[in-house]
Amino acid sequence: MLLLLRLLRKLIGWLDFIAFTALMYLLSWLPWSGKHPVARLFRAWCRTFVRAIDVDLRLHQKYRKQLPTRFILISNHPTAFEDIGIPALFDVVSLAKLQVKDWFIVGRISKAAGTLYVNRDDPASRHEAVQTMVDTVNAGQNIALYPEGGCKGRRLFTEFKSGAFDVSIRSGVPIVPVFLHYEAQEDFEWQPPWTLPQKIWHMMTTANNRANYYVYDPLDPKDYADKYAMKAAAYALYQRWNAQYLK
Numbered sequence: 154m155l156l157l158l159r160l161l162r163k164l165i166g167w168l169d170f171i172a173f174t175a176l177m178y179l180l181s182w183l184p185w186s187g188k189h190p191v192a193r194l195f196r197a198w199c200r201t202f203v204r205a206i207d208v209d210l211r212l213h214q215k216y217r218k219q220l221p222t223r224f225i226l227i228s229n230h231p232t233a234f235e236d237i238g239i240p241a242l243f244d245v246v247s248l249a250k251l252q253v254k255d256w257f258i259v260g261r262i263s264k265a266a267g268t269l270y271v272n273r274d275d276p277a278s279r280h281e282a283v284q285t286m287v288d289t290v291n292a293g294q295n296i297a298l299y300p301e302g303g304c305k306g307r308r309l310f311t312e313f314k315s316g317a318f319d320v321s322i323r324s325g326v327p328i329v330p331v332f333l334h335y336e337a338q339e340d341f342e343w344q345p346p347w348t349l350p351q352k353i354w355h356m357m358t359t360a361n362n363r364a365n366y367y368v369y370d371p372l373d374p375k376d377y378a379d380k381y382a383m384k385a386a387a388y389a390l391y392q393r394w395n396a397q398y399l400k
Contacts, residue, residue: 191265
């Protein structure tokens with residue numbers, strides 16, 4: 154009976170998601186000045202996507218005080234799911250690799266939603282992306298990015314890139330660290346040779362669909378001498394959480 158209910162929930166979820174996606178795709182063709190309707194609906198669309206995949210997304214608020222209204226969100230990046238999981242929970246504009254812009258249907262929706270793009274292999278593109286992020290947060294929008302520089306596996310990568318911390322120092326906007334823990338790590342982890350459709354299938358059919366998103370106290374750029382000191386402090390926190398949750 155439980156299996157039947159889960160299958161029924163997935164079927165309803167996918168019907169809902171397909172209909173919503175069709176609407177978002179049609180809206181993405183509309184010329185618009187100011188915040189695009191797709192951007193206003195993007196969080197709801199991401200939540201619909203989460204329900205279609207049938208992931209049990211849990212938010213754990215570990216911070217001691219209220220979060221700032223303006224922030225730069227960072228997290229580890231073990232899988233592609235956080236590309237919808239993060240904006241499903243937080244009002245953010247994400248930084249994504251340039252190739253996302255060309256993804257079938259989703260690429261056009263992400264562009265209309267205001268997604269920022271970077272060519273990770275091009276130093277000029279990375280430099281331009283940092284300035285774009287500074288302008289975006291100075292304009293009052295929250296942004297989300299992954300300092301590991303892409304999907305690096307279920308365990309924390311050996312280093313963080315400096316971009317997020319450079320933006321924080323230059324803009325004065327604090328960083329909110331989020332640690333992601335997928336209990337069925339192998340089913341969620343996106344590494345070669347798996348393709349994205351294959352990983353979505355793995356997520357949908359996993360025996361444990363729990364995804365835990367732990368939100369911690371913000372890092373204030375005024376507390377650090379430069380972006381490198383801030384990056385080192387953030388990485389040390391992630392090393393501690395990595396040991397705590399991924400034993």
